[in-house]
């Protein structure tokens with residue numbers, strides 16, 4: 001499976017993300033799609049050698065919450081509340097998207113993510129076979145889910161077209177692309193679903209024993225409305241409907257009560273925090289320092305490009321560290337290492353990718369090379385600080401997933417970027433005509 005080529009990456013400043021030995025100088029040997037050694041080896045016979053001349057090599061970044069086709073709606077509607085933005089602007093525009101539009105939107109997202117060092121992402125949207133096709137061609141890893149919504153309690157759930165799409169997606173693409181694609185189930189949020197429908201989704205999850213991707217407690221208003229309607233927080237409502245018995249990614253989680261936090265801990269729920277999106281939509285600042293101290297696995301996401309407005313994980317890692325320090329008036333809150341963990345290995349755990357996010361023997365050969373020959377990286381004394389506090393997405397020089405370069409020396413290997421620009425511009429022209 002994967003490439004059978006042995007690759008030797010030489011003369012690297014390696015951020016392993018391994019707690020015992022987080023930074024070291026040396027080489028990395030890659031056999032097929034896994035890491036053979038990190039450091040030095042005399043017995044490794046490479047088919048190709050890449051001398052990185054002291055540049056930083058680190059695990060690929062993992063975007064734990066996004067909606068990749070929303071690249072098509074970048075800068076389409078801004079400076080609005082989540083509710084006005086979503087219901088008045090985004091949902092009506094999305095009604096017009098075809099599966100082929102979704103394919104090109106995701107392709108643009110894959111390009112942007114690879115170019116900024118993201119090797120895996122968790123994607124929630126619709127017409128997801130378009131996304132799955134784009135991911136297969138791009139070579140990244142992705143967890144993909146159909147965002148399920150239902151405003152009508154009287155609907156015949158067995159015939160529900162959205163659920164049928166989710167199940168078709170699961171049977172067609174789960175474990176596709178040599179296992180690089182995982183299909184999760186999703187309930188969009190408590191405010192876009194009825195209780196009856198949430199129970200129906202939870203039963204389906206139970207049957208498939210698959211992962212789940214949800215939006216939970218993104219805004220204060222979501223909590224207030226939910227408590228008014230159900231006498232439960234969104235977390236309690238999801239739990240009462242039968243969620244959280246399988247791997248769960250809870251996007252946002254800005255407003256968790258102490259009881260919610262207990263549920264997150266007991267059920268091992270993974271948080272995908274989205275600092276930029278939460279700031280831009282004025283949703284608030286998630287207390288992720290507190291969540292980390294409680295032992296909850298916190299990963300990071302960009303959310304969609306319509307609420308960010310890019311898919312740059314370097315910004316999320318940077319903001320995640322800075323916001324907690326500022327809000328808590330404590331510079332030791334969320335260290336560079338913790339911030340980078342959120343962007344790498346914590347993301348791999350949230351997505352359920354086995355042996356990924358740490359550069360270690362036997363683990364996935366998903367890594368990125370950072371060109372440090374830049375004024376803003378000159379000098380640096382600690383590679384981890386350089387990445388979290390100084391590096392820019394454009395410093396990513398090469399990206400490898402499962403032993404294959406998807407970008408090398410900033411050249412995209414799997415994506416025809418001119419074609420993506422041409423096709424997405426055509427779709428954007430259509431949207432522009434009815435703004």
Ligand SMILES: [Zn+2]
Nearest residue numbers: 215251303304
């Ligand atoms: Zn979202």
